[in-house]
Amino acid sequence: MLEARSIAKTYGSGPSAVPAIADISFTVGQGEFVCIVGPSGCGKTTLLRCLSGLLPVTGGDVIFDGKRVDKTPDNMAVVFQDYSRSLFPWMTVFANVTFPLRRKRLGKKQTRELAENALHAVGLSDSGDRYPWQLSGGMQQRVAIARALAYEPEVLLMDEPFAALDAQTRADLEDLTLRLRQDFGVTIIFVTHDIDEAVFLADRVVALTQRPTSVLEIVDVDLPSPRDQLATKELPAFIKLRSHVYRLIRRPDAVESISDSVADSVSMAAPIT
């Protein structure tokens, strides 16, 4: 449903050009949860901006539903990293959630319904009349997620959405994200620098190299669902996967060929540097 075909991104041109993305290819199927994980400063945000059409690529193509992406597609929603800068502080929570719906001209009743459902889904039914700056960071990011849900996207792009939150809030929101994916059947592409988070959430993990970025390996995560913060993280398979991705990213030279199930599933690694 979403495909990155050897996309590249270089900032600037000529001798001062800075290559951010060298060559990235992967596909995301309908209903999949794919985590993109890489070392800090490896151009994850650049990649996500390219995937969402906010930033034009300088090579390759992003294909969504068979069409080339040159602006954000209709049925794609984005949750940004910095909630304090992606929610509009002069709008109430309710207005923030309904603002993207104006374009859809749905009528008052339906708009209200969508917003209420979305706010209910993230556990903020009572906060519609408040302003984002009256809420905690975790609640603000819930509002941003509600805004994305109300938009009824097929694909949800999330750019390190929980990086600024404390560990407990982050765990809550991870669970929430998994539940929403179940309830709304939305495809999720989730960028993070947190290896545990990536392995815990994803069906597949795309591990990236340092800048200029390419794909190190695409790791299938065949952990049982539903995922649980304790039980899942105690599974030997989880620990093995986690360690594997950790080595890939932190110590790329020390990666040994990995055993059994994981090895079979390493399918589309395309490390071309």
Added chain:
Amino acid sequence: MKRRHLFLAVEVLSPLVVLGAWWAVSAGSTDPFFPSLAKIIDQFGQTWLFSRFDSDVVPSLARMFAGYAIAAGVGIPLGVALGLARRLHEAVAPLLEFARAIPPPALIPFGIVVLGVGDAMKIFIIVAVCVFPIVLNAIDGVRSVDPELMDAGRAYQVGRRDRLVHVVLPASMPQIFAGLRTALSLALILMVISEMVASTNGIGYFVLQSQRTFAITEMWSGILLLGILGYVLNLAFGLVERRVLRWHRAARGVATN
């Protein structure tokens, strides 16, 4: 909390202390140029409450607000437009800087020649000066809108019009208000200057006329009135700003904590 009370007390008491000191020092003054505060206040009551209110205060304020309103009405849209059109702004920037650099009173002779000595000239002078801080701040405000806020708008494909009205304008409001505040004090200054040069009424005219006829106490009462006007205008502006930019203060307050 205690600190805040202390500062509030200083804020309220210090003007009273200054007034008290002025009252005490000037009491029984026989110096014709520095009459006692008691006399000035007495004169203030006789002059402004309310015998000259209709004849001088009302025309002054009417001209000032007319000029200020026109400057805002022209300056905000112009500044927003220039802020959005980067190329155009670069093209006209030298022109703006040049026009802004002309000392405002230098425009008065031109105004008199073209518009005569009536209200039109005075309003023109106020507009010609006040429009610049408004335009320049609006340009800055629009150009410094957080790119991430714009991204959020673009990611959800918010239309051009909605983006302008609901994202760009509110986001640049703090800067626009900074321009409006500067313009407000300029409007008061230009009101007085324009009335001193060519006028038959107004507070500025009254102050100059009093001085010329050696009615020094009256002159002082006019100065006192101008001070009070400036203070009250600023206070009123602050109240409006607080209301409109409530989100800005609050959001910034949270961010700095």
